[in-house]
Amino acid sequence: MIVERPKLTIWDRLYMPQILKGMWITLKHIPMKRFTRQYPEETPPLPKRYRGVPTLVRDPEQRVKCVACQLCEFVCPPRAITVIPGFRSESGPDAKVEKEPSDFIIDMARCIYCGLCEEACPEEAIFLKKDYAMASYTREQMKLHKEKLLELGGIHEDRICKWKKK
Amino acid sequence: MWTDPAILEWIFILVKIIVIFGLVLSIVPYTVLAERRICAWIQDRVGPNRVGFQGLLQPIADALKLMLKEDMLSNHVHKVVFTLAPALVFMPSLMVLAVIPWGSAIGPMTCVLSDMNAGMLFALAVASFSVYGIALAGWASNSKYPFLGGMRSAAQMISYEVCLGLSLVPLFMQTGSLNLSAIVGYQTQHGWLMVYHPVACFIFITSLFAECNRTPFDLPEAEQELVSGYNIEYSSLKFGLFFLGEYANMLVASALVTTLFLGGWSLPFAPFNAPAKVIWVGLAHVGIFVAKVCAMLFLFIWVRWTVPRFRYDQLMALGWKVFFPLALVNIVVVAVIMACRANL
Numbered sequence: 001m002i003v004e005r006p007k008l009t010i011w012d013r014l015y016m017p018q019i020l021k022g023m024w025i026t027l028k029h030i031p032m033k034r035f036t037r038q039y040p041e042e043t044p045p046l047p048k049r050y051r052g053v054p055t056l057v058r059d060p061e062q063r064v065k066c067v068a069c070q071l072c073e074f075v076c077p078p079r080a081i082t083v084i085p086g087f088r089s090e091s092g093p094d095a096k097v098e099k100e101p102s103d104f105i106i107d108m109a110r111c112i113y114c115g116l117c118e119e120a121c122p123e124e125a126i127f128l129k130k131d132y133a134m135a136s137y138t139r140e141q142m143k144l145h146k147e148k149l150l151e152l153g154g155i156h157e158d159r160i161c162k163w164k165k166k
Numbered sequence: 167m168w169t170d171p172a173i174l175e176w177i178f179i180l181v182k183i184i185v186i187f188g189l190v191l192s193i194v195p196y197t198v199l200a201e202r203r204i205c206a207w208i209q210d211r212v213g214p215n216r217v218g219f220q221g222l223l224q225p226i227a228d229a230l231k232l233m234l235k236e237d238m239l240s241n242h243v244h245k246v247v248f249t250l251a252p253a254l255v256f257m258p259s260l261m262v263l264a265v266i267p268w269g270s271a272i273g274p275m276t277c278v279l280s281d282m283n284a285g286m287l288f289a290l291a292v293a294s295f296s297v298y299g300i301a302l303a304g305w306a307s308n309s310k311y312p313f314l315g316g317m318r319s320a321a322q323m324i325s326y327e328v329c330l331g332l333s334l335v336p337l338f339m340q341t342g343s344l345n346l347s348a349i350v351g352y353q354t355q356h357g358w359l360m361v362y363h364p365v366a367c368f369i370f371i372t373s374l375f376a377e378c379n380r381t382p383f384d385l386p387e388a389e390q391e392l393v394s395g396y397n398i399e400y401s402s403l404k405f406g407l408f409f410l411g412e413y414a415n416m417l418v419a420s421a422l423v424t425t426l427f428l429g430g431w432s433l434p435f436a437p438f439n440a441p442a443k444v445i446w447v448g449l450a451h452v453g454i455f456v457a458k459v460c461a462m463l464f465l466f467i468w469v470r471w472t473v474p475r476f477r478y479d480q481l482m483a484l485g486w487k488v489f490f491p492l493a494l495v496n497i498v499v500v501a502v503i504m505a506c507r508a509n510l
Contacts, residue, residue, distance in 0.1 A: 019473055026208045026472045036212040 055153030065125035072117035080110035195225030247306035254299030255411035272448035315395025325485030326376035332493035336500035350430030420462035
């Protein structure tokens, strides 16, 4: 589209009226409402489906839900997940479950918060929580291990509890 | 011994020097803070409000930060001139403040450091000196952006210095004096000169914006095109001195406008429209002067965050084709009116 260059009147070409108008606008903005959020004190409201840090969860009977199938490790696009499978104890609530990860490492420096691990998990053992401030001072600290992930995840209130019945 | 007039004179001079330094070193850092906060408010932000109550200690934090920075000196700079330039920017503003009356009288002490008869001439001469600092900084940095900044600064100074001087001629014709105290004295009796000479006032303030390198005329800095112009190669305290100098120049410009057009330390009603006889009126006069200067500083900041930068040729065209003839016509018009009034 071709826009015709507007013909300026003397009033426009004087320039001053427009500057004064602009100054009036900026002056009006001085007492206006501020849009700044004072971050560490005021946190932003997060949407329901917000994807924050990925975590591991336990079932209501304190079992680690993850069975070390390594599907999340396989699906993870940036290869942030490393699962080291290990065996469970033969007795107690864990008796009927075959495997659990002996360590489960998510490198938060690599994670892209895509949520594919949560989607891929057949055991509903990994969830993306709403925490987002996961900064650290070193790359080593950015790697979250099993204990930390379970601590962040907490207990998932699931109604089925499949290992109880098996 | 205390009442010996000669000794008293020396004490007064010392006190005045301390007051002027105090005014500069207290107002300037807070102008920086005010600029940052007002800018934020205009843009619907909050601005620095964390250091101290409402950010009031921010200037101290800024100064500390600048002092702790590494003082870089590149191999390709001209070392002597490079080191001298920041001082050259800061010094003239202090020198101009010496001739500006910042109050009437506190007891037996007149509130002006040097009551020169050619005060305004001195102020104009010295104020234009600060451009050397910028031009030399640009040249001594030996690098392209600072060089462009310095060149622009020099060209801009030449364009606007002329209008700056010419716009004041009608004032001198009316008051019949170049002495700043006398000009303020005239205004206490006849009202503010801004009312008599609105055109001169407008040209003067606009030219001062150009002199102080403030938006809309901040071409020497022009952070979008020249990164930050003449002070690219500077760091640490040298950069701080440039910064301080820029704001001190703004302060001086505000003080000049206040003195010349806004009636200096006076207000147009009873106890404040004549030189003070009692101490509290004298102190009030200083307060009035500072308040007017602060209002002018607000205008500087307000304009900066409203008006976008002029293009280089627009700046030159405005200086030479608009303000220069306008100032000349203004002189003629005022001269004709004064001649008519004298003869009729």
